[in-house]
Amino acid sequence: MNQNATEEQITTLLRQGLSNAAIVRELRCDKNRVSRIRRKHGIPNVPLQPLTLEEKWTTNTRPVDGGHLEWTGERKSISGTPAMRYREKPYTAAAIAFRIRHGRDPKGYAFAECGLHHCVAPDHVDDEPGRARTREQLRYLNGGRERKPYCPHGHDQAVHGRYQEDGRAYCEKCKRQRARSARQEVAS
Known part of the structure; x- marks a missing residue:
């Protein structure tokens, strides 16, 4: 936990429209401190995510040659697996890609075997069965x-x-x- 994050750093990010959770992740500081500073300066909470899960997923992808999709969003720290949070629930990018293509959640792990490491193109991702x-x-x-x-x-x-x-x-x-x-x- 970073106790060195200044009130000014936190306030700047709050005024930029970041959520408390995003500020905690970026500055590695205490979530209660961020909440107190938000209240102190009268900065309203960030509205709930207006995008659907799939729409948010799309904002974190970029097409690359060969019909592949590269993940530009966050990753799990140890494995580097493309991941994101949606309404405080964790998802892997490949699981969402599978859901987009098949209309259901994957059984077991979802990932692509197309040759591009961590490709998240829905047509390339499959589940265990x-x-x-x-x-x-x-x-x-x-x-x-x-x-x-x-x-x-x-x-x-x-x-x-x-x-x-x-x-x-x-x-x-x-x-x-x-x-x-x-x-x-x-x-x-």
């Missing part, structure tokens, strides 16, 4: 056969079966068990 269908179709197009119902270790592939980007099948449960074993070996 959609990616699984596409990868399975790719498997067949590349001459692959239908996935067996159980992996060599007996895991049900209807539950644990996944496909890599190139269509190759694998067992997610086996993959997690191998990773766990590798971590345990490193720890000991």
Whole structure:
């Protein structure tokens, strides 16, 4: 928390029309202090977001070559995932892109596999079941056969079966068990 943000800095941003939350994010200062300064100077609260979720999303995108959309808005700090808040609720930009295209929220993670890192073009974004269908179709197009119902270790592939980007099948449960074993070996 930045205790060095001056009242003048806060007042300047308030007069520019920023919300309390935006000022807290920008100056990393106490939200109660921003509220007190707003009241002290008689500056009214920012009206609620007049845009729909999709309209706000659109204001944070920019077209790039190849039909891709680049995200110009905020990002999650650690992963760099394009994200935004709408009416105090967090969303990923890819989840909104999926919703724009399909009219429903994604199942699992939504992201694009078009080659542009963090592309948010609605036509490029898919959810987990959609990616699984596409990868399975790719498997067949590349001459692959239908996935067996159980992996060599007996895991049900209807539950644990996944496909890599190139269509190759694998067992997610086996993959997690191998990773766990590798971590345990490193720890000991």
